[in-house]
Amino acid sequence: MNYTLHFGAVWASFDHLLGGLAIGLALAVAAVAVGTVLGLLSAFASVSKSRLLRGISGTYVLLIRNIPLLVLVLLVYFALPATGIRLDKYESFIGSLALYAGAYLTEVFRAGLLSVPKGIVEAGRAIGLTRMQTNLSVVMPVMLRNSLPSLGNTFIGMFKDSSIAAAIAIPELTFEARKINVDTFRVVETWTVASGLYIAACFTIAALLRRLERRFPKF
Numbered sequence: 001m002n003y004t005l006h007f008g009a010v011w012a013s014f015d016h017l018l019g020g021l022a023i024g025l026a027l028a029v030a031a032v033a034v035g036t037v038l039g040l041l042s043a044f045a046s047v048s049k050s051r052l053l054r055g056i057s058g059t060y061v062l063l064i065r066n067i068p069l070l071v072l073v074l075l076v077y078f079a080l081p082a083t084g085i086r087l088d089k090y091e092s093f094i095g096s097l098a099l100y101a102g103a104y105l106t107e108v109f110r111a112g113l114l115s116v117p118k119g120i121v122e123a124g125r126a127i128g129l130t131r132m133q134t135n136l137s138v139v140m141p142v143m144l145r146n147s148l149p150s151l152g153n154t155f156i157g158m159f160k161d162s163s164i165a166a167a168i169a170i171p172e173l174t175f176e177a178r179k180i181n182v183d184t185f186r187v188v189e190t191w192t193v194a195s196g197l198y199i200a201a202c203f204t205i206a207a208l209l210r211r212l213e214r215r216f217p218k219f
Helices: 008-012 014-046 051-065 069-083 089-114 118-126 131-168 173-184 187-215
Strands: none
Touching: 008 014, 008 173, 008 187, 014 051, 014 089, 014 131, 014 173, 014 187, 051 089, 069 089, 069 131, 089 131, 118 131, 131 173, 131 187, 173 187
8 A cells, every 4th residue: 555644734724623523513512402392392292192292293203213314404405495494504404403303302202201100290290280390390300311311322423413514515524524635635634533533522422421410310
C-alpha cells in the first residue's frame, strides 16, 4: 500500500468538526425533547380505553417505524413545500427526527406504563387524586424512571442518526467531515477522526446517563 497517513489537513479543520458535533448534539436534544412529548401522548393513547385513540397511536407507530429515516427527512424537506408548508432545513430535520423518535418512544413509554405497580395507582386514587393528577404525580415519575435506560439508548441512537442531516446540507459532523474529505482527499484520516468523535460523544453520553440512573431508585 502506498497510502501514507497525514492528519495535518484534518487537524487544520478540527474546529469545524467540533462545531458539527455540537450541531448534531443540539439536533438530537431538540428532536428527543419533542419526540418525548409525542411518545408520551401516543403511549397514553395506546393504553387508553378509547379504541379510536389506540388506533391512532398504533397507526402512527406502524407507519413511522416502517419508513427509513432518510426517506422521512427527504419527504418532509422536499414534499411539504409543495403543499404550502415551508420549513427551513433545521425545522424540517428536527421535525422528522422527532416523529421518528416519538414512534420508538411510544413503545418505550408504553412498556413503562405497564410496569407501574397497580398498587401505586390505587394508592393515588385512594387519597383523592383525580385520574389526571394520578397520571401526572404518581404514574409518570415511576414510568419515566423505569424507562430511563431505554430513553437514554434512544437519545444515543437519535444522535447517531443526526448524521443523516448531511443529506439536506445541515453542517453537522458528517457534513463537515465529507467537506474536508472532498477538499483534502484524506479519506482514512477524515473518517477516522469523525468516527472517533462520534464514539467519544456516545461514550460520554452513556456515562452521564448511567450516573443519572444511579441517582434515582428503580420501582
